[in-house]
Structure formats: C-alpha cells, structure tokens
Amino acid sequence: MKPTLRAVAETVGVSRSTVSNAYGRPDQLSAELRQRILDTARQMGYPGPNPTARSLRRGFVGAIGVLFTSRLSYAFTDPFAVQFLTGVAEAAEHHGSSLLLVPLPGDLVGARKAVENAAVDGFCVYCAGDEGEIVDTIRARGLPFVTTSARPGAQDLWVGIDERAAARSAAEHLTGLGHRRVALLSDDVLPDTSPGLVRVSDVADVPHPTTRERLAGFADAFAAVGVTWPELTILAAADNTRAAGAEAVRALAALPEPPTAVLACSDVLALGALDTLRGAGQSSSVTGFDDIAEAASAGLTTVLQPGVDKGRRSAELLFDPPSDTEAHQILLPTTLVVRTSTGPAPRS
Amino acid sequence: MKPTLRAVAETVGVSRSTVSNAYGRPDQLSAELRQRILDTARQMGYPGPNPTARSLRRGFVGAIGVLFTSRLSYAFTDPFAVQFLTGVAEAAEHHGSSLLLVPLPGDLVGARKAVENAAVDGFCVYCAGDEGEIVDTIRARGLPFVTTSARPGAQDLWVGIDERAAARSAAEHLTGLGHRRVALLSDDVLPDTSPGLVRVSDVADVPHPTTRERLAGFADAFAAVGVTWPELTILAAADNTRAAGAEAVRALAALPEPPTAVLACSDVLALGALDTLRGAGQSSSVTGFDDIAEAASAGLTTVLQPGVDKGRRSAELLFDPPSDTEAHQILLPTTLVVRTSTGPAPRS
DNA sequence: CCCCTCTTCTGGATCGATTCAGACTGGATC
C-alpha cells in the first residue's frame, strides 16, 4: 500500500496540515522544512496528495465532461465530432483542466446514471438526441453545462448555429440549380425505423432537434419553389457513418423516378451517398453539412460550420461563466461552400 | 447548496447507511423503505451519491486516463490517434468506465503534476515522447498502465507493433523499385531542431523511441542495398501534421540532387509531402505509416497498423490484468499496403 | 418456550486529504 499524507507527517514528525501545505501552499512554511518533507515523502514513495481526496475536500475536480448521445466510440467516426472535441480540448488545456469522455448507454436509466456518476465540474453536451432527460439530470446535480443543439432557456448556456437557415441555404443552392425532385438523407429521423425510405407525415414529428431543424430548413427552400413536404423523399440512415449513408442511398434505385439530388444532414452521410451514386455512374447532385476535411478533397458542396470554434467556445462558457448581463448563448456563423458535387438539374 | 446523503437520512429519519444502501445495495433494505427514501430524495433535489466521495471511499474511480505527449488538441489532428482513442473508448464503454483525456503540458514538471493529479484507475500511454519520466510518475502512484511505443520491462503491459520491421518493409518496397537516394521524414527527430534538413550522426541519437525505431527500420533496408546512414537525407517536420509535412518537404527543392522518394513516419506527414511534391509536379515516390482513411483515397502506399485494435487491447489489458502466466505484452501485426504513390525510380 | 436464522436497520470508523482559527516564537517598534 502506498503511504498517505498522514504517514509522511508522522515520519517527519510534523502535523498533517504542514505536509499538506508543503505541497499546496509553499509560502506557509519554511523552505527547509518543506524540503525535508518533500525529501522524506519521495523516499517513502509517497506519490503526492490523492487527487480524489483533494477533489472531495476542495469541492471541485479539475475536469469537464463531454457527453455524446450515441456510443462513445461512434463519436470518433464523425470528423466533425472530432473537430468539436479538438476545440473543447484546446480550451480545457488552456485552463489546466482534463476532459472526461462519458459513454452514455443507450437506455435512459443507464444514461442518467452515467451522468450522475461522472466526477466533473461541468458538462459540454454534444448532440444528445433526447437532450431533455440528460439535461435535467445535469441540472439536478447543480452542475453548469453547455448545450449545442436545441436552443435551451435563455439562462442556459448554448453555442450553436442557426440550423434551419443553414440547411435552407444548401437547399436554395439546389433549387437555384433547378432541382425539384430531391431526397433528404439523415440518421435519427424517427425512433426505431429501419434504414431506407421513410414516410414522415410532418417534420415536427422528428424528435431529434438538430435533425428536425435541418430537415425543416431543407423543406423551407423547396416550399418556396412550390415543392411541398410530402413530395420530398426521406431517407433514413442506420447511423451517422459513411457506410450507412452509402447503404441508405441504394434505396433510391428502386424508385420509378429517382431524385436528381440528395441533401444530407452530415458530410459523412453525404460522402457515403457519393460513394454509392458515383459508383453507379450517376451524376446526381449531393450536398453535405459540417464541412469536414474530406469534404474538400471529395469536392462536396456543403455547409461549413466552425467545429473547433464551437467546441472551444462551449468549453470557455463553462470555464468563465458569463455574468448576468453577458451573453449566455453564442450563435456561430455558417457558410455555404459550393464545390463540384452539385450541378444543374437535368432537363426532364 | 444541494442536499447531501446525510440530509436525506435525517429527513426520512433513518441512518446514513440505510440511505447509502438504498442507492448501492437494494437488497439490504425493504423495498418500501427504499422507495420512500428514493422518493423523498428526489423531492429534496438530492442528485444521488456524490461521485467524488464515493470514489474516495470505494478506492476506485471508474475512469481510465489516456496520455498524449503533445498537446491534447494535437492528438485529434492525427486520425491514427483518433483510431486508437476509438478502440480505447470501445473497451471503456464495454466496461462501463469513462475516459479521462489528460493534457500534458510541455514541461516535465507540469507533465508530472498532471499525471499525479489525474483521478483515474489506470493509464493508457499513447506515444509519450519522453516516456521514462511519465511512466515513472505513474508507477510512483502505484497505478496500472499500458504503453504503446518503446517496449518496457517484461512485467509491464504493452501493446504495439514491431516498428523497425514494419518500417523496413516499406523501405524494402522502395529499394525493390530501385530507389537509392531517399529522404526520411519525421517529427520529433531531435529535440529543438528547426524544421527542414537535419543532420543526425547516428540513429541511436534519436530520443523518441518510435521515431528512432522507424528510422532505423528504413535504414536497415537501405543498408542492405549498400546505402549507408549518412547518405540518407533526414527531414524534420515541425509537428505531426499534414501542413508540417508539406512544409518540411519544401527543403528538398534546394538540393542539387533531390531524392527520388520520401519515407514518412506517419500518414499525415506523407500526405503533406504529397501535397507539396504533386503540387510542384514531381512524381517522387512517397510512403506513409499507419494507414489512416485518407491514405486510401490519396493512393498512399503505407504500412497498415491496426489502430482501433491497439486502443481496444490496451484498455482491455488495463481492465482485465493478465495473470502472471498470461501474456503481458501484445504484438500486433502490420501489413505493407502498396498503392499508387510509389513507383520505380527514374533511371539516372 | 427456547434457540437459531434471516431480514432489516444502525453507529461509528474510515477513505485521504484541506482549511481555518489560533498558538508559539523571535524580533522590531515605541
């Protein structure tokens, strides 16, 4: 067993307070005594104050938690999530804090437990599908948190984009090119639907806030040129991966009149769509969302959102809580990046 | 202030033990009482047992730490590191554990402190340049750990590849194609060297173990065809990023006889090298190391190492410590993946 | 009716530190 601070104190013949001060407040004791304490500590194999005990007493941990809805390991399959994490990591680093990645089990009870058991000083909630429950649990713990998808109450912290307007800009690009028969591609469309073509009677039925807003934004643009919601083809992907995107798009081949364009809710899905469509020799237009690195090399037209910034600023809201008069919510800009994956609709 | 377990106990009129049991050992009390406790707890706004206090008493945390040498945010710039993390995350998820990403400050004192202050049950050390110091600090804390670069003592846990042989395989591919005048590209070649051409009198002088082994492996293959170490051009990159790779390779243009091939110690560096070389219209061969996703689309010839596996198995060694008779060290296979970035050396 | 076992619950010790009010010392000030 490793020796404790108490053991060191006894060996040196001083009080525990003094040993504690030797580590945490060098100005509270003479330099010689401090050195003597540190020396015997090293000699005894004392590894320094136990972080957990210190956290308990001090009342803070020195780590912030990052919450992903889906399986934690999935988080890394989307480069945009990685961008976000990079930003959070930058800020954490800057504040000398660690990052606790908390895997959320699929079931609500487990997820709640995971949030309750995380030893952190606050949370960055990245895209938690069923955010309400999770956020409630965090709030119950009395910890600060920042969300990034659905805009919360005015007193809550939020960093995000205007999802709907951003999606609309991509769709308007396509309507401008003459596309009228299109498919919208996303994961998390409805709970428990099998991948492929899906019927969604109303956008408002989509539970996941980000997905809902983006689909609504797409629909807005098409509504403006007279294409109504039921005329839009909805494609559900099994999850937010390139492979799932590629797979989902296969369903289009079965349609009598395949769409001339696919609007995806993320770049990974869009890239998957391109894999399938280009593989089949089709030149349908495809748009993505996020602007990850691969989007550029693949020539994907997409909506750029500043991922690293999103992460960094989220974490910073946590570290330097805004005063009552300062902004609690940060709206980041998005840009439509037009590349080669989109072109004019074929004359029909 | 949030109520504590004690407050709940007093309100319900039972002992603290009983409230504790209501959460942690439901079989230790009657179902009714438990329900009553849970109900009043909820009503009082008690968020459940404090994770830090629980960890202190129980003696374990439920999180493992992942250590990166370089700045934490850099970790995410290399897709291979992300692969590794994915694997670790999978295993952690599976064991209901969280992942603490610990940013290591550049200075040794700070780094040591970071390791000492991390509340974790064990560490996965990913490529810690000056591993010795870090590992010593972990050992001083008495925590289990797994390393992935330099092979440690036989009793220590390790998951890795035969770096030298793997590098050699890439180099042999090039010698087979007739290349004799080549450049080796890496970051972390020597401490405090400026990027660009570097003179390294002996491979053994390279401090970073992984870099050293890979360079040595490259050299092995060239030695076998009569090209000695001093004849090899060494290129140092500022860090392990695509941009740094691109930049470093620019130095080659100044040489009277530029090399016909560049062997990089990582894919991101290799991709950067390709950016510069192809941009300048040169057809020099380039090899990478890791086989990240972009390598395939860029046609990069590279050495595949199973990144996700590496992470997963590292974490598993931590979670299920091998008995004395079981293997403490796992050697993973590597494969040379030949693509279009390499070709025959031009006749001179 | 007594002994035994089982279930349910309690008290107090404990995990390993930090904190803060105060005690003691020696020297400077008036």
Place this chain on the structure above:
DNA sequence: GATCCAGTCTGAATCGATCCAGAAGAGGGG
C-alpha cells in the same frame, strides 16, 4: 518592558460518502 507583527506550525473540523460488526425484531423448528 509592553505591544505588535510577521512567520511558522498545529488541531480539530470537514468534505460526502461506504463498510462492517452488531442490535433488534420476526418467524420457524424442535
């Protein structure tokens, strides 16, 4: 010589739980 002060160090309380030995009561078997 009394007072004050700065510099050092100590003791006890505290952070918020978990754990373990054991008490109390209920039921069962002989």
